[in-house]
Amino acid sequence: MSVVARLSANVRRQGEGLDLALPYLLLAPAVLFAFAVLVYPIWDGIRASTMSYRYGKAVGWVGFDNYTRLWSDPQFLNALWVTVSFVALAVAFETVLGLALALFCANEFRGVRLLRGILIIPMVITPVVVAIVFRLIYASDAGMLTVVSQSLGGGPVEILGHPARAFLGLVALDVWEWTPLEFLILLAGIQSLPVEPFEAARVDGASPWRVLLDHTLPMLKPVLAIAIVLRTIDAFGTFDQVFVLTRGGPGEATKLLSIYGYDTAFKFQDTGYAAALFVTMGLLILAAALAAVRIMKGMTPP
Amino acid sequence: MxxxxxxxxxxxxxxxxxxxxxxxxxxxxxxxxxxxxxxxxxxxxxxxxxxxxxxxxxxxxxxxxxxxxxxxxxxxxxxxxxxxxxxxxxxxxxxxxxxxxxxxxxxxxxxxxxxxxxxxxxxxxxxxxxxxxxxxxxxxxxxxxxxxxxxxxxxxxxxxxxxxxxxxxxxxxxxxxxxxxxxxxxxxxxxxxxxxxxxxxxxxxxxxxxxxxxxxxxxxxxxxxxNRFVATFVGVPPMNVLPVEFGRDGIQVAGGVLGLSDDRRTACLKAGVSDVGIRPEDVELVAPNQPNALNGEVYVVEPMGNETLVDVRVSTGRLVVRTRRGFTAAIGSAAGVAFDTHNACFFDAQGLTRVHRAPSKGGE
The missing domain is CATH 3.40.50.300 (P-loop containing nucleotide triphosphate hydrolases)
Incomplete structure (x- = not known):
C-alpha cells in the first residue's frame, strides 16, 4: 500500500455524517431556551391582549378592542405623555452631562483614573436602593432637603407631594443614576477616535471650541446615537424608582406607562387591557429604535 | 514666508x-x-x-x-x-x-x-x-x-x-x-x-x-x-569603513598597502586617524595579489541590473564594491580590491572625520 493510499484511508471527508448534524445539535439547547423564555411569553402576551378578562380569568376573544380602547382612554394618553416627556427630559440631560464629563475625563491629568471610577458608581448601585435614598432626600418631614433648608432658615421642602416637582424629582433621580452610562459609552467613543486629525485641526488654526464642534462631535455621532438609543429604550421601561418614590402620584403626575400598566394588570386585574398596553409600548420602543438606527446610518459617511 | x-x-x-x-x-x-x-x-x-x-x-x-x-x-x-x-x-x-x-x-x-x-x-x-x-x-x-x-x-x-x-x-x-x-x-x-x-x-x-x-x-x-555616522548612514550601499595603519610608505588596510600623498598622510598622523572610509563606487576590483591592493574573497555578488554590487571580505572587515553591469565572479573566489586614497576620508577614534575626501582632480 502506498503512503498516499494509507493516509487517505484515514481521512474523513467534509460534509458527511455527523458533520452535517453537529451545528444544529450544538444550537438546539439555546434555541429551545430562547423559545421557552422569549418567544412563548411574547406570543402569550399578544394572545392575552386580544382577550377580555373578568376577575383575572379570560372570558372571550375580543379582537383588537383592547387596542382601540387605549386611544380613547385619557389615563393611557396621560401616561404616554408623562412617559415621553420623562424620557425626553432625562435622556437629554444625561447625554449633555455625560458628554461634558466624558470630554473632561478624556484628558490625561493627575487623578483622572480615580475620577473616572467615581463617576461610574451611581450606575452600579441597585436601582431600588437609589430610589430609597432619594426618598430619604426628598421626604418633606425629615428629608435631607428639608433639613438643609431649615438649617438655612427656610421651611420644609415639599417635593413628592407636588405634581411638577415630583416629576422633576424623578427626572433628577434618573439623571443621577444613568448619566454614568452615557459617560462611559461616550468616553470609550472619544478615546477610540484617531489622534492625528485633531492635531491637524489645531495646526490648521482651530480653537478648542471649533475642534469640538467641527471634529469631535461629528466624529462621535455614531457613538452618540448608540448612547441615546440605549438610554431611550431603557428609560421607557423605568418602573422601580417610580414605584418606590411616588407610585405614579401625586394624582397622575408621575404615572408612567409602566406604572399604569402595572396598576391595570394587578390592581384592576384587567389582564387583556394591560397586555394590549404593554404590546403597544413595545411597538413604540421598537419604532423609536428603528428610526434611530435609520438616522444613525444616514449620519455615517459612506 | x-x-x-x-x-x-x-x-x-x-x-x-x-x-x-x-x-x-x-x-x-x-x-x-x-x-x-x-x-x-x-x-x-x-x-x-x-x-x-x-x-x-x-x-x-x-x-x-x-x-x-x-x-x-x-x-x-x-x-x-x-x-x-x-x-x-x-x-x-x-x-x-x-x-x-x-x-x-x-x-x-x-x-x-x-x-x-x-x-x-x-x-x-x-x-x-x-x-x-x-x-x-x-x-x-x-x-x-x-x-x-x-x-x-x-x-x-x-x-x-x-x-x-x-x-x-x-x-x-x-x-x-x-x-x-x-x-x-x-x-x-x-x-x-x-x-x-x-x-x-x-x-x-x-x-x-x-x-x-x-x-x-x-x-x-x-x-x-x-563623522562616521553620517558617512555610513547616507549612501546605498553605505560607505566602507576599515581600520587603517600608517606604514613607512602609504597606508596599510587589511594587509594591503595603498599609496597616500604626503600632506594627507601628515594630516592623518597629526589627527590620530584610526579608520579609513571609501564609497563603493570609488573602489575597483583587481586581480588578486597585485601591488597597491588588498586581497580578499568574494562573499556575494548582487547584480542590480544597471550595476553590480560585489561584497568582498578582507581580513579586517568587508568592502562593498560597485562595479559594471554584467560582472560575474564565483562566490568564494579570490579577489583584489584597490582604491585611490584621494577619494577616501579618514576618521579618528571618536568617529569624527579628520581628513576629508580630496576635491576631485581635474580631467578625471
Missing part, C-alpha cells in the same frame, strides 16, 4: 531625552530635510515647531517671532502628517477648505482657492468624495492640498511619503520638490529615507539620538560627511 530657528531646544519625555540642545537655522525659502534613523528626535523637533509638543528648554522662532509657547493655531504653519490626518467626516472639498473656513474666508474665495489647489495637484475629480473612498496616494495629495491652500510661514512635513508604495513615492518625491520650489515657502521635511532627503532638499540635517550631526547641502553630506 520666513526663516525657522531652533536655539538650544531640548525635549525629554520622563527620563528619556529625545532632543539634546538642538541648534538649527533654516533660511527663508529653504527646503530642509531632517534625516535620521527612527527615534533620533527628528519628528519631535518638527512637533515642537508645530506647537504639538512643548520643549523642555530652548527657543523656537519663525521669522522674528518667538513662537516657543504659542498655540499651534497662532504659529501660521501648515503640516502634512505621516498618516495624512484627513478629517474622516468631511468631503475632500471640505477637508481642503477647512483652514480657510477657520479663518472666515468668504465662500466664493474659498471655492476659488480650493479649485485652484485641486487643479495643481490633479485632484479636481475627487472633491465630492470622502477620505475613506480614496487610495493612499490620493489621500496624500489631499493632505498636501490642505497644507498649501493657504499661504503659511512654513510647511512641516512628517514622513509624508512613507505610507506610499515605492513607485508612487518616487513620483511624489519629484512633485513635492517642484511644488515647494514654485511656492518658495520655507519647508521642514522629516524623513528616514536618505533618497528623499538627498533628492529633495536644499539642506540636509542629519540627526542621531537627539543630537544634530551635520547640516549641509546634499552633495556635501555625501562627499564631506562630518
Amino acid at each position: 520666513s526663516a525657522v530657528t531652533f536655539s538650544g531646544v531640548e525635549k525629554s519625555f520622563g527620563s528619556v531625552a529625545a532632543l539634546r540642545s538642538l541648534d538649527l537655522a533654516v533660511p527663508d525659502h529653504a527646503f530642509l530635510a531632517l534625516l535620521g534613523p527612527s527615534g533620533c528626535g527628528k519628528t519631535t523637533a518638527l512637533r515642537i515647531l508645530a506647537g504639538l509638543e512643548l520643549p523642555t528648554a530652548g527657543k523656537v522662532s519663525i521669522g522674528d517671532r518667538d513662537v516657543t509657547r504659542l498655540q499651534p493655531r497662532d504659529r501660521d504653519i501648515a503640516m502634512v502628517f505621516q498618516s495624512y490626518a484627513l478629517y474622516p467626516h468631511m468631503t475632500v472639498y471640505d477637508n481642503i477648505r477647512y483652514p480657510l473656513r477657520i479663518r472666515n474666508m468668504s465662500e466664493s474665495e474659498c471655492r476659488k482657492k480650493v479649485t485652484d489647489v485641486a487643479a495643481t495637484l490633479e485632484i479636481g475629480h475627487l472633491l465630492d468624495r470622502f477620505p475613506r473612498q480614496l487610495s493612499g496616494g490620493q489621500r496624500q495629495r489631499i493632505a498636501l492640498a490642505r497644507a498649501i491652500v493657504r499661504d503659511p510661514a512654513a510647511f512641516l512635513m512628517d514622513e509624508p511619503l512613507s505610507n506610499l508604495d515605492a513607485r508612487l513615492r518616487m513620483t511624489m518625491r519629484g512633485e513635492i520638490k517642484r511644488l515647494c520650489h514654485s511656492l518658495g515657502t520655507t519647508t521642514l521635511y522629516v524623513t528616514h529615507d536618505q533618497a528623499e532627503a538627498l533628492t529633495m532638499a536644499d539642506l540636509v540635517a542629519v540627526m542621531r539620538d537627539g543630537v544634530l550631526q551635520q547640516v549641509a547641502p546634499p552633495a556635501e553630506i555625501y562627499d564631506q560627511p562630518a
